[in-house]
Amino acid sequence: MDSKNAEAARTHAVEEGEPGNVMTGEAVQLVGQASLWGNAWKKLRRSVFFWFGGIITIVLVMMALMPQLFARGIDPRSCDLSDSRLSPSAQHWFGTDLQGCDYYANVIYGARVSLSIGLLAVIGVLIVGVLIGALAGYFGGALDSVLARFTDIFFGIPLLLGALVLLTVTSERTIWTVALALITFGWMTAMRLVRSSVIAIKESEYVQAAQVLGASTFRILVRHILPNALTPVLVYATIAVGTFIAAESALSYLGIGLQMPAMSWGLQINLGQNYISTSPHLVLFPAAFLSVTVLAFILMGDALRDALDPKRS
Numbered sequence: 208m209d210s211k212n213a214e215a216a217r218t219h220a221v222e223e224g225e226p227g228n229v230m231t232g233e234a235v236q237l238v239g240q241a242s243l244w245g246n247a248w249k250k251l252r253r254s255v256f257f258w259f260g261g262i263i264t265i266v267l268v269m270m271a272l273m274p275q276l277f278a279r280g281i282d283p284r285s286c287d288l289s290d291s292r293l294s295p296s297a298q299h300w301f302g303t304d305l306q307g308c309d310y311y312a313n314v315i316y317g318a319r320v321s322l323s324i325g326l327l328a329v330i331g332v333l334i335v336g337v338l339i340g341a342l343a344g345y346f347g348g349a350l351d352s353v354l355a356r357f358t359d360i361f362f363g364i365p366l367l368l369g370a371l372v373l374l375t376v377t378s379e380r381t382i383w384t385v386a387l388a389l390i391t392f393g394w395m396t397a398m399r400l401v402r403s404s405v406i407a408i409k410e411s412e413y414v415q416a417a418q419v420l421g422a423s424t425f426r427i428l429v430r431h432i433l434p435n436a437l438t439p440v441l442v443y444a445t446i447a448v449g450t451f452i453a454a455e456s457a458l459s460y461l462g463i464g465l466q467m468p469a470m471s472w473g474l475q476i477n478l479g480q481n482y483i484s485t486s487p488h489l490v491l492f493p494a495a496f497l498s499v500t501v502l503a504f505i506l507m508g509d510a511l512r513d514a515l516d517p518k519r520s
Contacts, residue, residue: 250514257510263503271319274312283312283470292486302488305478313470314492320471321500324386325452329444331390336397337440341428343398344405344436351402358395366392367457374463385464389451396447397440404436442512449504456497472497 251257270277290307293299301310343354361369369392370385377384408414409432417427456473458464465474472493479489 247511247514251510254510254514256506257514260503260506260510263499264507267318267322267500267503270315271322274316274319278309278312278315281309281312283308283316284468285309292482292489294486295488301492302486304475304489305482310488310492313475314472314496317470317472317475317493318496318500320382320465320469321452321455321473321497323382324389324455324471325448325504327382327386328389328393328451328455329448331386332394332397332447333440333444335390335394337401337433337437339394340398340401341405341433341436344402345409345424345428345432347406354398355402358398361392362395364392366454370454370458371461371463374458380464380466382465382469385455385458388458389454393447393451393454396443400439400443401433401436404439405432408432408435438515442508442515445511446505446508449501449508452504453497453501 286304286306286308288307290299290303291305293303293307295302299309299311301314304310304313339354339358343351366389370388373388373391374380374385377388405428414427414431417431422430455464455471456476459471459473460477460480462477464477465471467474475493476490476497479486479493483490
């Protein structure tokens with residue numbers, strides 16, 4: 208009778224969360240996650256790079272969502288050919304472009320397209336990479352071998368080269384087609400990161416306990432494995448946003464990316480490259496915005512990586 212009472216009391220204590228008692232595997236998992244992100248936030252708050260990148264990112268997002276607030280109410284498509292390629296002045300802060308449009312407004316509105324492609328590409332890469340990586344890592348065996356070899360095929364094709372070939376045979380190049388081309392040849396790193404994390408985590412005690420209790424494969428992956436496997440992928444995704452924005456600009460610079468009348472920094476650099484000796488502002492201003500944007504995401508990714516790395520103080 209005493210042993211039954213002791214067991215009941217211990218069960219009640221665990222359920223009530225009283226200190227000094229053994230917690231369930233899922234509770235330990237949740238506490239570990241909270242501790243990891245809590246410690247990471249403490250480190251991020253002290254990181255100058257994180258705040259620098261974060262502030263710039265917030266400004267860029269606001270610029271993409273509400274460009275009219277930054278463009279001083281100027282219509283970027285209101286042009287006058289007689290004002291073609293004017294130098295920067297009080298009236299036109301960044302000068303004018305080939306059609307005589309206010310270049311400051313054009314660069315501001317170009318943020319929306321560039322950021323949209325970067326974010327769409329990263330979302331697509333995460334969906335494809337996480338799905339394939341989770342299946343390969345969890346089931347292993349023949350499925351893992353087939354998916355790994357499939358990934359290796361795409362790894363052998365450089366991102367820009369593959370996207371260039373795919374966009375060359377595309378009749379219309381829009382935000383969606385450019386993002387799709389970047390996703391097609393950019394998901395492999397996310398897959399490798401998720402696969403390696405899932406392989407390490409699936410042998411954990413709380414995962415094995417869930418399997419013994421009869422939890423479905425979907426529940427085990429979504430509830431127990433992926434939340435702990437996504438940390439390195441989040442770091443990669445933060446840096447990849449800048450990488451894909453730069454890749455889109457490179458494609459547009461080569462004339463294979465977006466087409467007029469779209470507005471993007473890469474397209475603006477492409478149109479201004481022939482006039483760089485006489486009108487350098489046509490290249491310098493969009494290139495400066497592009498460089499700062501890529502730098503901001505890289506700094507945020509580096510800061511997040513350092514904060515989530517337990518080996519770093």
